[in-house]
Amino acid sequence: MTTQVTIAVRNVVKAFGAGDAAVRALDDVSLDIRKGEFFTLLGPSGCGKTTLLRLIAGFEMPTEGQILLDGTDISALPPNKRPVNTVFQSYALFPHLTVAQNIGFGLQMQGRPAAEVDATTKRMLALVKLDALATRKTSQLSGGQQQRVALARALAPQPKVLLLDEPLSALDLKLRKEMQIELKRLQTETGITFVFVTHDQEEALTMSDRIGVMSHGKLQQTGTPREIYTTPVNRFVASFIGETNFLPGTTVPGGVRIGSGAVVETATSRPGDVTVAIRPEQVRIVAASDPGAIPATITNLVYFGTDTHFHLALADGTEVVSRLQSGTDEARLTPGTAVGLRFAPGAAQVLED
Amino acid sequence: MSAAEDALRKRSDRNGWLLSAPALILLLFAASGPLLIVLVYSFLTPGQFGNVVWDFNLDGWRGILFTRDIFEGTLVLADAHLTIFWRSVWLSILTTVITFAVGFPTAWFIATRPPKQRAMWLFLITIPFWTNLLIRTFAINEVIRNEGLLNTLLIWIGVIDTPIQIVYTDAAVLIGMTYVYLPLMVLPLFAAIDRFDMRLLEAGYDLYASRLQVLRRIILPIVKPGIVAGSILVFVPSLGAYVTPRVLGGGKNMMIGNFIELQFTQGRNWPLGAALSMTLLVIVMIALLIYVRAANRGDNPHG
Numbered sequence A: 001m002t003t004q005v006t007i008a009v010r011n012v013v014k015a016f017g018a019g020d021a022a023v024r025a026l027d028d029v030s031l032d033i034r035k036g037e038f039f040t041l042l043g044p045s046g047c048g049k050t051t052l053l054r055l056i057a058g059f060e061m062p063t064e065g066q067i068l069l070d071g072t073d074i075s076a077l078p079p080n081k082r083p084v085n086t087v088f089q090s091y092a093l094f095p096h097l098t099v100a101q102n103i104g105f106g107l108q109m110q111g112r113p114a115a116e117v118d119a120t121t122k123r124m125l126a127l128v129k130l131d132a133l134a135t136r137k138t139s140q141l142s143g144g145q146q147q148r149v150a151l152a153r154a155l156a157p158q159p160k161v162l163l164l165d166e167p168l169s170a171l172d173l174k175l176r177k178e179m180q181i182e183l184k185r186l187q188t189e190t191g192i193t194f195v196f197v198t199h200d201q202e203e204a205l206t207m208s209d210r211i212g213v214m215s216h217g218k219l220q221q222t223g224t225p226r227e228i229y230t231t232p233v234n235r236f237v238a239s240f241i242g243e244t245n246f247l248p249g250t251t252v253p254g255g256v257r258i259g260s261g262a263v264v265e266t267a268t269s270r271p272g273d274v275t276v277a278i279r280p281e282q283v284r285i286v287a288a289s290d291p292g293a294i295p296a297t298i299t300n301l302v303y304f305g306t307d308t309h310f311h312l313a314l315a316d317g318t319e320v321v322s323r324l325q326s327g328t329d330e331a332r333l334t335p336g337t338a339v340g341l342r343f344a345p346g347a348a349q350v351l352e353d
Numbered sequence B: 001m002s003a004a005e006d007a008l009r010k011r012s013d014r015n016g017w018l019l020s021a022p023a024l025i026l027l028l029f030a031a032s033g034p035l036l037i038v039l040v041y042s043f044l045t046p047g048q049f050g051n052v053v054w055d056f057n058l059d060g061w062r063g064i065l066f067t068r069d070i071f072e073g074t075l076v077l078a079d080a081h082l083t084i085f086w087r088s089v090w091l092s093i094l095t096t097v098i099t100f101a102v103g104f105p106t107a108w109f110i111a112t113r114p115p116k117q118r119a120m121w122l123f124l125i126t127i128p129f130w131t132n133l134l135i136r137t138f139a140i141n142e143v144i145r146n147e148g149l150l151n152t153l154l155i156w157i158g159v160i161d162t163p164i165q166i167v168y169t170d171a172a173v174l175i176g177m178t179y180v181y182l183p184l185m186v187l188p189l190f191a192a193i194d195r196f197d198m199r200l201l202e203a204g205y206d207l208y209a210s211r212l213q214v215l216r217r218i219i220l221p222i223v224k225p226g227i228v229a230g231s232i233l234v235f236v237p238s239l240g241a242y243v244t245p246r247v248l249g250g251g252k253n254m255m256i257g258n259f260i261e262l263q264f265t266q267g268r269n270w271p272l273g274a275a276l277s278m279t280l281l282v283i284v285m286i287a288l289l290i291y292v293r294a295a296n297r298g299d300n301p302h303g
């Protein structure tokens, strides 16, 4: 399988302001987005996601570095010369135009013939299931419908890349779930490269082909949802995506010696003081007498329906959480019980301290 | 609707009428009363000393377009009157267009300032209102007259040898009216641009629109209510302008306002003056009708 790069971000720095007051919204970001993939930029608020999207769209110019589209440098092109469209967080629909006119706007500005504008607009209306509302003004639509218009408007000119800045954050939970599926369907049907921005890790995991995790203007890790979840490269990624137990320790032959004195077998290794990261569902509770198990005491348990979270304390007081499917051994496992812990093989990750 | 609800509604309707009665009566006498008097006067006969004689005829109305030849007593088309009408309409249209061309960037500039500065700029725009119109017009006269600020300056820096004759031309009237009515254009434009969502500009550029297309296809249609309001606020008083053409246009470059005044003073022809006043009213109404129609049609470019 050949993977063609559509957007290449090369050592991009974006600083706002000058001198000491300058804010480095993006700090040496390099990134390849492949043709036809659903790529998600994930990170907490203020980490620079919108800034990166605006640089790709052309609303901002990089302070340093380049942005390539299909191999050509587009850093200096204005937004109206880039075959890239944006679905804005605020939708930014044109209030003086009807739904159909909004959708046809980009095509008209490109100077396409009227017949083509009409045909494509019809096709887009059908694609987002808004045929019945073609002649409405956009102010008469619900939030979800406006969202669809914004999508159709950005897809109509068939851009090489569609940029979506937290498009679902204004919708309520039920509608958001629906639109997640809808977006995925649109991406598959159109084959257009999507760059999707969100601060919701669950949304990122369920929708993306690949995820780029950002923090403080830096790209922390890029990979498939599974890679990001199972092998986070640092503490930030491990804690931002899903829940994790962090166990400080020192590398010894065969694994890492953690604070309680036990040695944890790890998949990878790194010299010196390190942190072991282990997901709660990878922590198994066994009998205290089990040879090789790490001794622990149950301090508390929280019932979540399908599963139960056990809070445990190791010999030195370090807290560990284990997530078990409900209905297995709960009767035996009450607070105060002494038990043993085993980590699933290959699940314990070694992070820089 | 139940009987009780019905009664309640009737009573609140009646209270509404009662409460607005003073305003309605005032309007009736202050607006319609004088208008009615003017209408009646336009059908009377001029008196010897200016007043009117109660003798109904159409001479006043005929006088708008025709004059009686002194020697032959035949009716001939009054070219001078037509020139005055034409100049009034034309200068008012030009004033509206120029105040828009100057006022739009001004209003845009103010609306895009940080909120704290905006109040200051708006305040500056309204400062001319603090002074009497006559004094402001004389101030303009002081700037553009032959020995005025502008000509003195131009001669001093050597651009010209002899003063440019601006004052007592149509250009002077135009400059004066543009200056006087500019705030009336800027304020409604500002109100409309202030409500404009600037994020739509990025959406426009993102969808391949050029700067000119963004202006024509997005900004202008959305702020149109402000453009319509500003244009009406400038055009209507321009058409009836009196002080500005009087001071800056001299006696020669009359507009309808001055021509009407002439009939009530030296002309001693009150019925003609009254008929001219009614004509001005009709011209304004026709102009507004055409303008509002045109503005609404623009609403639906793909119609």
Ligand SMILES: Nc1ncnc2c1ncn2[C@@H]1O[C@H](COP(=O)(O)OP(=O)(O)O)[C@@H](O)[C@H]1O
Pocket: A016, A017, A023, A024, A025, A043, A044, A045, A046, A047, A048, A049, A050, A051, A052
């Ligand atoms: N136009 C701007 N001027 C100054 N600082 C900005 C500007 N845009 C963004 N920033 C700063 O850059 C950082 C990243 O912002 P942003 O890209 O919007 O983050 P995110 O979308 O991930 O929440 C923030 O600290 C923000 O304050």
Ligand SMILES: [Mg+2]
Pocket: A046, A049, A050, A051
């Ligand atoms: Mg953002």
